Amino acid sequence: MSSFNCEHCGAPCLDSPAGYTTGCEHYPPDVPKIPDIIRQCLIEWMVQTVQEISEDGWAATWYSGIEHLAWDAMHGKKIDGLHFYSTKRALRKLKEVSDYLGVWVHWDKKVGEPRSIPVGVWVKIHEAKGGRIDD
Numbered sequence: 229m230s231s232f233n234c235e236h237c238g239a240p241c242l243d244s245p246a247g248y249t250t251g252c253e254h255y256p257p258d259v260p261k262i263p264d265i266i267r268q269c270l271i272e273w274m275v276q277t278v279q280e281i282s283e284d285g286w287a288a289t290w291y292s293g294i295e296h297l298a299w300d301a302m303h304g305k306k307i308d309g310l311h312f313y314s315t316k317r318a319l320r321k322l323k324e325v326s327d328y329l330g331v332w333v334h335w336d337k338k339v340g341e342p343r344s345i346p347v348g349v350w351v352k353i354h355e356a357k358g359g360r361i362d363d
């Protein structure tokens with residue numbers, strides 16, 4: 229199972245540990261559709277929470293590469309600066325919300341602010357970085 233675009237209508241069908249979170253009439257999603265307002269609030273919460281983690285660890289609103297560090301920490305890697313009890317708790321919730329929505333948040337250089345990105349797209353960006361966070 230992985231994310232794909234419907235071959236009939238082109239709709240993105242996003243896979244997540246909770247099942248397909250988006251779909252279409254040909255491939256109905258596995259999880260109930262999340263109302264747009266709730267989805268938007270959850271994404272804003274994700275951005276705010278990553279910002280708080282960044283502030284706590286680096287006294288910066290969006291420490292360069294924080295989304296990579298937080299992602300690695302969410303998946304069990306030990307990261308200096310992300311060892312606070314409150315941060316660990318926040319990361320656990322971030323992972324649950326990210327899994328459920330099928331998105332992660334990252335710094336979008338084109339718009340100059342954090343935006344959500346489908347997890348499938350994010351993982352490719354993250355892997356291409358090979359753990360480096362220098363830009």
Ligand SMILES: [Zn+2]
Nearest residue numbers: 234237252254
């Ligand atoms: Zn379709």
